[in-house]
Amino acid sequence: MRVSCWRSLPTCGLQSTLFQLRDLKAVGKKFVHVMYPKKSSALLRDWDLWGPLVLCVSLALMLQGGSADSKEDGGPQFAEVFVIIWFGAVVITLNSKLLGGTISFFQSLCVLGYCVLPLTVAMLVCRLVLLAGSGTVSFIIRLIVVIAMFAWSTLASTAFLADSQPPHRKALVVYPIFLFYFVISWMILTFTPQ
Amino acid sequence: MAAVDDLKFREFDDAATLLAANPDATTISIDEPTEAHKKQHSRRQEPGREEDDELLGTDDSDKTELLAGQKKSAPFWTFEYYQTFFDVDTYQVLDRIKGSVFPVPGRNFVRLYVRSNPDLYGPFWICATLVFAIAVSGNLSNFFIHLGRPTYHYVPEFRKVSIAATTIYAYAWLVPLALWGFLMWRNSKVMNIVSYSFLEIVCVYGYSLFVYIPTAILWIIPQKVVRWVLMIFSLCLSGSVLVMTFWPAVRDDNRRIALATMGTIVLLHALLSVGCLAYFFDAPEVDFPAPIIPAHNGTTLITKVK
Numbered sequence: 001m002r003v004s005c006w007r008s009l010p011t012c013g014l015q016s017t018l019f020q021l022r023d024l025k026a027v028g029k030k031f032v033h034v035m036y037p038k039k040s041s042a043l044l045r046d047w048d049l050w051g052p053l054v055l056c057v058s059l060a061l062m063l064q065g066g067s068a069d070s071k072e073d074g075g076p077q078f079a080e081v082f083v084i085i086w087f088g089a090v091v092i093t094l095n096s097k098l099l100g101g102t103i104s105f106f107q108s109l110c111v112l113g114y115c116v117l118p119l120t121v122a123m124l125v126c127r128l129v130l131l132a133g134s135g136t137v138s139f140i141i142r143l144i145v146v147i148a149m150f151a152w153s154t155l156a157s158t159a160f161l162a163d164s165q166p167p168h169r170k171a172l173v174v175y176p177i178f179l180f181y182f183v184i185s186w187m188i189l190t191f192t193p194q
Numbered sequence: 195m196a197a198v199d200d201l202k203f204r205e206f207d208d209a210a211t212l213l214a215a216n217p218d219a220t221t222i223s224i225d226e227p228t229e230a231h232k233k234q235h236s237r238r239q240e241p242g243r244e245e246d247d248e249l250l251g252t253d254d255s256d257k258t259e260l261l262a263g264q265k266k267s268a269p270f271w272t273f274e275y276y277q278t279f280f281d282v283d284t285y286q287v288l289d290r291i292k293g294s295v296f297p298v299p300g301r302n303f304v305r306l307y308v309r310s311n312p313d314l315y316g317p318f319w320i321c322a323t324l325v326f327a328i329a330v331s332g333n334l335s336n337f338f339i340h341l342g343r344p345t346y347h348y349v350p351e352f353r354k355v356s357i358a359a360t361t362i363y364a365y366a367w368l369v370p371l372a373l374w375g376f377l378m379w380r381n382s383k384v385m386n387i388v389s390y391s392f393l394e395i396v397c398v399y400g401y402s403l404f405v406y407i408p409t410a411i412l413w414i415i416p417q418k419v420v421r422w423v424l425m426i427f428s429l430c431l432s433g434s435v436l437v438m439t440f441w442p443a444v445r446d447d448n449r450r451i452a453l454a455t456m457g458t459i460v461l462l463h464a465l466l467s468v469g470c471l472a473y474f475f476d477a478p479e480v481d482f483p484a485p486i487i488p489a490h491n492g493t494t495l496i497t498k499v500k
Binding site: 075076080095098099168169170171172175176179182186187190191192 | 333
């Protein structure tokens, strides 16, 4: 989106672009990096929070509609998923910085947010499988898919974040990441449509 | 040619080889922070040697004291202040967890493992894991118990996560606060040899909750006897850690107050585990033998009590 400038404005000449095709390409490139995690630093260098936002919103939307008769016993609401993902990512980032990590706050948020991508894919697959039926076979398929994507997410984020941690504390930093993706996987696996 | 060789890029050799070439050169050694920590920790694990160093007054002991003094002197609004509470390595956290699960009779958890380096990593993440372990296990156990019933529709019961989080974090932070306040008050009345800082008490409580994580997972087994045995076993383990830690702090006090304090600590701990078991895990169904009820028209009805 380019805002056209009028000659009378002092900011004439500057084109304020909110979201260009260039940004879209950068986000897409990062998605590819997450699905094939290698030791590249593209995710770390040019961090952005658009991708995590899109992933978080789509995951929270897909987890909607899983509430039971009473609001008490149902699945997580939209706001709860949102809060869990962002609050969880912030806490994990703070944890790694307090333990002496050298990564910056937003870089870590960026990595953790982007690595939710495999789990979003798992949620999509689960919803499609649930359309077909909700018996034991569909549960086993969903279980296998969610476990595989959970492992992928954890390994991808560990591959990106592990290098920036002090050497004797790597396990202390990786464990909360494991717990974070485990909770998200649990929410995806226990999703039951009305 | 010499000029070209001088311009060629050379790697810096190891300090040892450089010194071997030029023994009189002045050297400056800059330790990496991790190595400095390693030295600090290895010094802490050899108390005899530490005392020797202090007696001899060597430079190393001065450095240790300086570093120890610098540890907590950052103002509380800076990030470095909070980093001092996360100054633990993986093996230390694992040691502390081991110490809480296998309490050595007569040895104090704080003196043995914490050793004036209380951390907040263990208490925080053990509580987080326990919250999710209880919520997930409770959900799973309810699922298996109600599985056969035709009217049963699975619900994820996500609300219970927030309830579990509130309970466990409140227990792990408010009870140590109250206990610390109480011990400080008694300290002002009776001179106690042993006194703990607030963070050390939080540390003990946090690590003592670790044994409940495997207990919560094993509570999925839908047998009442098994669950109660597990609960009593874990209560004994974690309760003994707490008792052995706090008994030295109150034993110089009035007998009744000391026993009342110990009793309260154990009672609160028991209340936590009984409450979690009762609230998050439904009672397993028991099939009673059918009572024979005479019906109106004389035929007997056998009813199953569910």
